Amino acid sequence: MSKLILVSNDDGVLSKGIRTLARFLKNIPNARVVVVAPDREKSAASHSLTLHRPIRYERIAKDVYSVEGTPTDCVVVAVHEILKRKPDVVVSGINRGGNLGEDVHYSGTVSAAMEGVIAGVPGVAISLVTANGRKPIYTAGAKFAVKLVKQVLNQGLPYGVVLNVNVPNVLERELKGVEIVKLGKRNYGSLIVEKLDPKKRKYYWITGDDSGFENIPHSDCNAILAKKISITPIYVDMTHHEMIETMKQWKL
Numbered sequence: 001m002s003k004l005i006l007v008s009n010d011d012g013v014l015s016k017g018i019r020t021l022a023r024f025l026k027n028i029p030n031a032r033v034v035v036v037a038p039d040r041e042k043s044a045a046s047h048s049l050t051l052h053r054p055i056r057y058e059r060i061a062k063d064v065y066s067v068e069g070t071p072t073d074c075v076v077v078a079v080h081e082i083l084k085r086k087p088d089v090v091v092s093g094i095n096r097g098g099n100l101g102e103d104v105h106y107s108g109t110v111s112a113a114m115e116g117v118i119a120g121v122p123g124v125a126i127s128l129v130t131a132n133g134r135k136p137i138y139t140a141g142a143k144f145a146v147k148l149v150k151q152v153l154n155q156g157l158p159y160g161v162v163l164n165v166n167v168p169n170v171l172e173r174e175l176k177g178v179e180i181v182k183l184g185k186r187n188y189g190s191l192i193v194e195k196l197d198p199k200k201r202k203y204y205w206i207t208g209d210d211s212g213f214e215n216i217p218h219s220d221c222n223a224i225l226a227k228k229i230s231i232t233p234i235y236v237d238m239t240h241h242e243m244i245e246t247m248k249q250w251k252l
Contacts, residue, residue, distance in 0.1 A: 003031040003153055006078050006087040006116065009095060010071045010108025013037035013064065017094035017128065017138055022064075024142035025091065028150060032063070034087070036078035038108075039066040047072050047111040057082065071112035079119050089152055090116025093126030094141050098166050100129070100220045101186040101213065104234060113162045117236055122157040124148060126165045129224050134169050141167035144178075144229055160236040166220055168227045176227040183232055184219030187212050 005025055009018045018037055025033045036057070050069045057067045057077055065082055067074045075090060092112035099107040113123030126145050130136050144167065157163070164183075168175065193205040213221035223230035 003028065003089075004083065004085065004087040005031055005033045005149065006075070006083065006090045006121070007033055007035045008037045008071055008074045008078070008090065008092050008112040010038065010042045010092075010112065011096055012041045013039060013060065013066045015041075015096065016136065017096050020138040020142045021091065021094045021126065021145055024146050025149060027146060028153075034078070034083060035064045036067060036074045036082055037065075038071060038074060039068055042070050042108050047114065049073060049076070071108040072115045075112050075115040075119070079116075079121070086119070087116070087121055089149060090121050090123045091126065091145065091149055092116075092124070093128075093145070093165075094138050094167070095125075095127035096130055096136055097127065098129035098131065098224065099125065099127040099164060100166055100224065100230075101184040103186060104164055104183065110162065110164055110234075113164075114236055117157075117160060117162050120159070122152050123162040124152060124165065125162060126167065128167050128169055130169045132169050137169055137171060140170065140172040140175060141165075141229075143172065148231070162234050162236070164220075164232045164234050166224055166230045168224050168229070170227055174227060175229065178229045178231065179218070179223040179226075181218050181220050181223050181230050181232055182216075183234070184216050184221030185214040186221065187214065 007022050022033050022035050048070050050073050055069045057065050060066050092109045095109040104110045110125045113125040116123040128141050193207050220230035220232050
């Protein structure tokens with residue numbers, strides 16, 4: 001039986017990152033690649049589900065579907081409605097912009113891969129760190145995705161583990177290698193910008209200028225600075241198991 005690869009993202013079904021990723025993944029022998037992604041950009045959608053309005057999807061090309069919803073919606077609709085069987089892997093990306101450190105909590109790209117894991121399917125999220133002012137270069141990340149997905153298909157992943165991958169925005173020949181790392185810590189500037197509308201009423205933009213990151217050895221941020229592809233295994237189970245034992249001693 002052929003391997004079934006589900007591809008999604010949060011930049012939208014027509015974004016260059018997802019089209020490049022899907023094109024390269026089709027080079028995996030005996031694999032079928034199906035794209036199910038939002039009909040428009042849904043960045044920072046996190047793990048949100050659409051519960052209070054109907055969801056529609058449309059087939060826009062062979063094995064390409066557009067969904068009126070979030071990245072998580074896309075994976076749910078794909079697994080339970082569009083596909084005739086459970087996929088062998090969910091690959092989310094290639095996101096335009098890094099998902100480093102705390103970004104994983106807000107990222108629709110990471111959440112799409114995580115929703116696959118919740119459904120019992122290995123999940124991989126791939127992001128391009130475009131902060132260097134250079135035009136996005138997706139080729140190196142797409143080529144690496146093929147290598148990594150082949151390994152995931154052959155080796156599998158423990159239940160609950162998502163591979164969060166970040167790729168420097170450089171040419172393939174400029175890459176300095178691959179590093180398996182922990183999450184780093186991003187620093188952001190002002191998160192709230194206050195404005196006035198024509199009626200002089202206040203409104204706010206949630207923003208956050210990237211002002212660098214902390215120097216944490218063997219972190220995803222440091223790997224990107226060194227022009228390395230970073231891979232961080234992250235876990236759906238957010239339980240702090242050691243704290244359970246500590247809290248058993250509390251007088252509650």
